[in-house]
Amino acid sequence: xxxxxxxxxxxxxxxxxxxxxxxxxxxxxxxxxxxxxxxxxxxxxxxxxxxxxxxxxxxxxxxxxxxxxxxxxxxxxxxxxxxxxxxxxxxxxxxxxxxxxxxxxxxxxxxxxxxxxxxxxxxxxxxxxxxxxxxxxxxxxxxxxxxxxxxxxxxxxxxxxxxxxxxxxxxxxxxxxxxxxxxxxxxxxxxxxxxxxxxxxxxxxxxxxxxxxxxxxxxxxxxxxxxxxxxxxxxxxxxxxxxxxxxxxxxxxxxxxxxxxxxxxxxxxxxxxxxxxxxxxxxxxxxxxxxxxxxxxxxxxxxxxxxxxxxxxxxxxxxxxxxxxxxxxxxxxxxxxxxxxxxxxxxxxxxxxxxxxxxxxxxxxxxxxxxxxxxxxxxxxxxxxxxxxxxxxxxxxxxxxxxxxxx
Amino acid sequence: xxxxxxxxxxxxxxxxxxxxxxxxxxxxxxxxxxxxxxxxxxxxxxxxxxxxxxxxxxxxxxxxxxxxxxxxxxxxxxxxxxxxxxxxxxxxxxxxxxxxxxxxxxxxxxxxxxxxxxxxxxxxxxxxxxxxxxxxxxxxxxxxxxxxxxxxxxxxxxxxxxxxxxxxxxxxxxxxxxxxxxxxxxxxxxxxxxxxxxxxxxxxxxxxxxxxxxxxxxxxxxxxxxxxxxxxxxxxxxxxxxxxxxxxxxxxxxxxxxxxxxxxxxxxxxxxxxxxxxxxxxxxxxxxxxxxxxxxxxxxxxxxxxxxxxxxxxxxxxxxxxxxxxxxxxxxxxxxxxxxxxxxxxxxxxxxxxxxxxxxxxxxxxxxxxxxxxxxxxxxxxxxxxxxxx
Numbered sequence: 001x002x003x004x005x006x007x008x009x010x011x012x013x014x015x016x017x018x019x020x021x022x023x024x025x026x027x028x029x030x031x032x033x034x035x036x037x038x039x040x041x042x043x044x045x046x047x048x049x050x051x052x053x054x055x056x057x058x059x060x061x062x063x064x065x066x067x068x069x070x071x072x073x074x075x076x077x078x079x080x081x082x083x084x085x086x087x088x089x090x091x092x093x094x095x096x097x098x099x100x101x102x103x104x105x106x107x108x109x110x111x112x113x114x115x116x117x118x119x120x121x122x123x124x125x126x127x128x129x130x131x132x133x134x135x136x137x138x139x140x141x142x143x144x145x146x147x148x149x150x151x152x153x154x155x156x157x158x159x160x161x162x163x164x165x166x167x168x169x170x171x172x173x174x175x176x177x178x179x180x181x182x183x184x185x186x187x188x189x190x191x192x193x194x195x196x197x198x199x200x201x202x203x204x205x206x207x208x209x210x211x212x213x214x215x216x217x218x219x220x221x222x223x224x225x226x227x228x229x230x231x232x233x234x235x236x237x238x239x240x241x242x243x244x245x246x247x248x249x250x251x252x253x254x255x256x257x258x259x260x261x262x263x264x265x266x267x268x269x270x271x272x273x274x275x276x277x278x279x280x281x282x283x284x285x286x287x288x289x290x291x292x293x294x295x296x297x298x299x300x301x302x303x304x305x306x307x308x309x310x311x312x313x314x315x316x317x318x319x320x321x322x323x324x325x326x327x328x329x330x331x332x333x334x335x336x337x338x339x340x341x342x343x344x345x346x347x348x349x350x351x352x353x354x355x356x357x358x359x360x361x362x363x364x365x366x367x368x369x370x371x372x373x374x375x376x377x378x379x380x381x382x383x384x385x386x387x388x389x390x391x392x393x394x395x396x397x398x399x400x401x402x403x404x405x406x407x
Numbered sequence: 408x409x410x411x412x413x414x415x416x417x418x419x420x421x422x423x424x425x426x427x428x429x430x431x432x433x434x435x436x437x438x439x440x441x442x443x444x445x446x447x448x449x450x451x452x453x454x455x456x457x458x459x460x461x462x463x464x465x466x467x468x469x470x471x472x473x474x475x476x477x478x479x480x481x482x483x484x485x486x487x488x489x490x491x492x493x494x495x496x497x498x499x500x501x502x503x504x505x506x507x508x509x510x511x512x513x514x515x516x517x518x519x520x521x522x523x524x525x526x527x528x529x530x531x532x533x534x535x536x537x538x539x540x541x542x543x544x545x546x547x548x549x550x551x552x553x554x555x556x557x558x559x560x561x562x563x564x565x566x567x568x569x570x571x572x573x574x575x576x577x578x579x580x581x582x583x584x585x586x587x588x589x590x591x592x593x594x595x596x597x598x599x600x601x602x603x604x605x606x607x608x609x610x611x612x613x614x615x616x617x618x619x620x621x622x623x624x625x626x627x628x629x630x631x632x633x634x635x636x637x638x639x640x641x642x643x644x645x646x647x648x649x650x651x652x653x654x655x656x657x658x659x660x661x662x663x664x665x666x667x668x669x670x671x672x673x674x675x676x677x678x679x680x681x682x683x684x685x686x687x688x689x690x691x692x693x694x695x696x697x698x699x700x701x702x703x704x705x706x707x708x709x710x711x712x713x714x715x716x717x718x719x720x721x722x723x724x725x726x727x728x729x730x731x732x733x734x735x736x737x738x739x740x741x742x743x744x745x746x747x748x749x750x751x752x753x754x755x756x757x758x759x760x761x762x763x764x765x766x767x768x769x770x771x772x773x774x775x776x777x778x779x780x781x782x783x784x785x786x787x788x789x790x791x792x793x794x795x796x797x
Contacts, residue, residue, distance in 0.1 A: 111636045114706060137606035137642040138573045138634050166572060169607070205494030207557045209571035378770070379781060384495050384557040385546035386770040 050204075051394075052296040053260045058280050058318075060233055066264040069233070071278075075270035082264040087257045090232035090265045091120045091197070094239040095158060097269050099128045102156050104193070105243065107133045109143060109160030117162055118199055118258050144170035144196060148177050151191035151248070158243060164200035164252055165209045171217070178248040179223030192246030197239070199255035200228070201293055201345050202391055206255075207384040213292075213346040213377070218250050219323040219355065225249040225274060226323040228292040232263040237272030238320060245274055254293035277326035279333070283315035286401055287333040289342045289356060291319040294392065298343055301397035309405060322352055330356065331363040338369035339404040343392050348376035370407030373400040437464045439733060447667040451649050453656035453686075456674035460666050464735045470512060470665050471730060472744050474504040474723050477528045479745075479752040480537050481696075484527060484544055484558075488700045492760065493544045495557040496571075500528040502695040505722035506629055507532045509668025510597055514676055519587065521567040521580040522599035524559035525629075525694075529599075533566035538755040547762035554765040555773070574600060574607025577626065581613040584624035584685075595623040595679045597672070603634020605648055614652050617685035624685040625675045626652065629662065631694045636707040649689035662690030663720045693720060 053059065060066040063082040072078045085093060099105050107121055113135045115122035125133040136143050140161055147157035161167045167174070174196070182190035201213045218226050225247050229235040235253065242249040280295065281302070290298045295318055302314040315333050319325050334340050340360055342353040353374040360372060375392040383390050440461050448455040481499040488497050500507070507528040510520070522529050530540050535551045543550030544558055551561050552569075559571040567583060570576035580598030587594045600610060605628050617624040628648040632639050639646045649657030660671040668690060675686050693716045697704030704713070718724075730736050736744075774780065 110634075114636050117635075117701065135637045135641065137637075138603040139606045139608065140573075141608050142606070169572070169574075169609070207495035207571075208560065210496055380770060380774050383555065383770055385554055385764050386767070389767060389770055 050256045050260050050293055050296060052300045053257070053293075054262075056296050056299055058295065058299065059231060059261060060263045063264050066233060066266060071237075071272055072266065072270060075237075075266075075268075077266035077268035077270045080266055080268045083267050084262060085232050085236075085265040086259050086262045087229075087232045087235050087253070088118050088120045088122075088259065090236040090263070091239055091253065092122055092124065093265065093267070094236040094243075095121065095124060096127065098156070098158065098240060098243045099124065099132060101269065102243075104154065105132070105156035105158060106150070107158045107160070108136050108146070109197075110138055110162045111135055112160050116160060118253075118255060120197070120253075120258075121160070140166050140169040141173055144173040144194075145177065147194045147196065148173060148181065148191045148248075151178075151193035152181065152189050154193065156193040156243060157195070159194070159196045161196060161198040163210050163255075164198040164214050165212045167196070167198055167214060167250075170196075174218065174224065174248070174250065175221050179221045181223075181248075183223060190246065191248045194248040195239075195243045195245075195251055196249070197251045197253060199258070200252040201254040201256060202382070202387060203256050204387065205384070206382075206387075208382055211382045211387070213252070213344065215250075215252055215322055215344075216346055216350060216352045216355075219325075219352055221323075223248070224323060225321065226252070227274060227321045228252045228254065229257075229320065230254070230292055230295050230318055231257060231261040232265045234272060234320065236265055237270050238274065240269065241271035241274050244271065249274075252292070256293050272320070274321045275324040275326060276320065277329040278318045278320055279315065279329065280318050281314070281316040283313035283337065285312050285337055286314045286339040286341060286404055287317065287330065287337045288314050288397075288401065289317045289319060289330055289340065290344065291322065292345075294343050294345055297392070297394050298397055300394045301401060304394070304398050305401040305405075309402070312405060314401060319356075325356070327359050327363065331360060334360050334364045335367050338364075338367050339407075340364075340368070340372045341375060341397070341400045341404060342372065343375040343397055343400075345377050345391055347379045348374055349379050351376050370404040373404055375400045438462070439464075441666060441729075443664070443667050443670065444661070447661045447664060448671065449649065449659040451647075451652075451657035451659075451687075453658065453678075455658065456670050458670075460670050462666065464733075466512065467726070467730055467733070467735055468744075470508050470669075471723070471726050471741075472748065473508045473511075473532060474665065474726065475745055475748040476537065476751060477504045477508065477531055478723060479748045480527060480531060480540065483541065483752045483756050485696070485700070487541070487545065487756065493558065494546065495559075496524070497544070497558040497700045498525040498698065499696045499700075500525045500694065502716070502721070503629060503631060503662070503692045504528060505665040505668050505726075506599075506627075506662050506690045506692055509665040510627070510672045512665070512669045513672035514595070514597070516565060517592070518594045518676065519565045519567060519580075519583050519596040520599070521570065521576045521583060521596065523573065523576055523601060523604060524569070524571050525601075526559065526561050526569040529566060530561040530563060530569065533563045535561060535563050535566075536755070537752055538758055541752075541755050542759035542762050545759055545762075546764055547759055548765040548769075549759065549762045553769065555769060574604040574609045576600065577604070577607070577610045578613040578616070580626075581617050581622060581624050584617065584622040584679075585620060587623055588620070593680045595625055595676045597625045597627050597675075599627045599629055601634060602628060602630040602632065602639045602646070602648060603637070603642060605651060606634070606643060614655055614685070614687075618652075618655050621682060621684040623679035625672075625679055626655070626685065626687045628687065628689045629692055630689050631692050633694070633698065633707065635698045636702065638707065647689070649687055652685070652687035655685050655687050657687035657689065659689045659691060662692035663722045663725065665722055665726055 066082050112121040113125040147159040150157040202211045229238045342356045357372040443458045481501045487493045511532040539551040546554045561569040584596040649659040661667045
């Protein structure tokens with residue numbers, strides 16, 4: 001009841017005197033954010049089953065490494081502080097900044113007021129008030145539709161769907177309403193302020209409904225932006241960019257990385273570009289493409305292949321954003337290497353790798369030295385007891401690299 | 408704490424106080440008439456079932472044993488999950504046993520039940536052995552879904568699962584009820600969902616179809632007061648779930664009293680199979696544990712509240728008191744039931760632990776009907792696939 005009243009007050013205030021009220025919130029909470037964020041405890045020790053994350057060369061565990069990133073050069077954080085955060089803390093930090101800097105931003109979803117099942121919204125309700133960070137009923141279609149309505153009014157709506165496996169009840173709202181709002185209203189309305197966050201991918205024992213990677217269903221939908229980060233620094237920068245991007249964004253967070261990936265994350269406000277891939281490692285013989293948690297598997301596969309095949313050097317590319325995706329970076333790489341391996345956890349048939357393979361075939365046909373290899377999940381439902389067979393593990397990625405080399 | 412308990416006691420008067428139990432010596436001395444407490448039912452657009460229920464000694468003892476086994480089963484699952492022998496997501500029904508046990512007592516195996524992910528108890532009561540449930544939880548080939556499903560995915564004859572997506576089972580249940588009607592069977596479908604799921608749009612879509620076509624569908628909202636971590640009153644504009652069918656009559660039931668549940672379900676079955684259309688039942692119950700194993704269940708309610716519910720409303724304690732008062736069993740006999748249940752579960756745990764996981768070839772089976780599989784399961788090496796096919 002109290003919540004309902006608060007919300008009604010909030011709603012009426014939006015119409016009456018938004019600026020006064022929101023400015024007050026802004027100032028009061030800006031101070032609170034800074035204080036609380038600075039005193040947040042350091043992350044718990046890295047955990048999770050994903051091998052290789054802790055040892056990964058792509059994990060920036062010192063301030064120097066973190067700030068070396070050229071993409072941070074013009075963001076104002078390049079010379080700033082960093083703080084050790086795992087991925088859920090980095091996401092939390094990004095949302096704190098979004099709420100502080102955008103007085104129209106609100107966060108809602110199932111149990112988010114208590115921090116959410118993965119703790120991504122921890123403390124935000126206390127910090128920003130229950131009218132800005134609030135629980136919804138269990139109603140995924142409703143959550144997204146509601147967010148679309150807010151965004152159509154020009155608000156910034158940050159919705160959480162508790163697991164990517166639960167995004168399907170909201171599929172219609174995302175595909176038919178969010179993605180086409182601008183187009184079908186001839187540009188009069190849009191839902192650019194909508195960002196839907198959702199934890200995805202395998203976690204070691206998630207079973208059928210807590211493990212899926214549904215990104216390709218959405219990359220098939222013009223009008224949406226689809227993003228998947230690989231670690232804390234990226235998650236923060238890409239999420240802020242997604243929230244501020246004036247298109248509806250689906251932001252998939254590989255849940256295994258919430259605690260497994262820990263980095264020194266710049267504490268300031270920064271964005272990383274959407275639609276731009278990142279070359280994680282340069283190489284001349286094989287281009288290896290992935291995104292999200294799969295990159296750590298690919299990194300290990302490359303290390304093994306380079307050890308086993310003397311002189312081999314692989315280039316590893318993180319797509320980061322899948323719609324739009326950075327064809328140029330991948331095509332340039334394949335034009336150099338002549339070989340391509342793509343890997344993702346979702347099933348192979350009609351998976352995102354098919355799109356990458358086709359585009360590269362069109363762009364690099366004469367340069368290809370071997371058939372493009374896809375290393376993906378199997379064309380079966382995501383299994384419980386057979387997860388280790390299902391996932392495109394290090395050995396399978398390694399095999400694919402060898403296959404294109406030996407072709 | 409106070410708000411929840413006062414709500415409960417407002418909705419449902421205290422069960423099994425001595426004054427409510429009126430025993431009539433019948434000819435066999437094995438049958439008793441019990442008057443259910445006044446607050447056992449609340450109605451919406453219908454008259455309540457009779458508050459008088461006739462039960463036999465054997466039945467009371469059976470209901471008691473079933474609830475005790477169910478609770479031991481969940482205690483075992485809790486331990487196995489914590490020792491990582493159960494993987495996946497796991498939702499326990501501790502505290503809510505009376506709903507499944509009372510419902511099954513009112514219907515026959517030809518009636519259908521479909522529920523959500525809190526399904527271990529229902530699987531047991533629908534005929535799944537405790538061994539097959541524990542084996543499924545641990546992913547063994549002797550599991551009730553051959554080890555391929557896990558906690559949320561259990562099925563048996565006329566029990567359509569075990570469904571992991573919140574609210575998705577409700578329209579499915581309407582389809583089952585339609586088929587029963589189409590086949591002119593005198594059976595009903597009990598469609599369970601939680602107070603959280605009650606807010607899913609699909610639920611209302613199913614209500615409409617069921618009423619439109621007068622299906623033998625009984626929508627059963629298990630109101631345990633929390634949809635995951637959110638209190639019912641904070642998620643639902645109308646938390647009187649038995650009235651939420653609008654044009655469908657409803658009944659609120661004390662879901663902590665197995666006899667009230669039984670009475671309500673047999674009344675409901677009778678109603679729907681006589682072409683009076685669907686019903687909405689609200690079982691007011693309580694889960695002692697968290698929403699799932701990863702939720703300690705204490706961040707959104709106090710330990711005192713849980714303790715209070717356990718000590719005053721527990722369905723097992725309530726029935727035990729009734730049995731003792733009626734003289735149907737002695738204290739020692741009741742304790743023996745509990746020991747037997749523990750032994751049965753322990754044995755099943757040990758057996759299931761020694762069972763093997765399903766054969767690796769099972770990874771590819773049951774995706775399509777046998778004989779129409781994809782020519783090749785893509786994503787693996789051809790050689791590997793050939794090995795798996797052997």
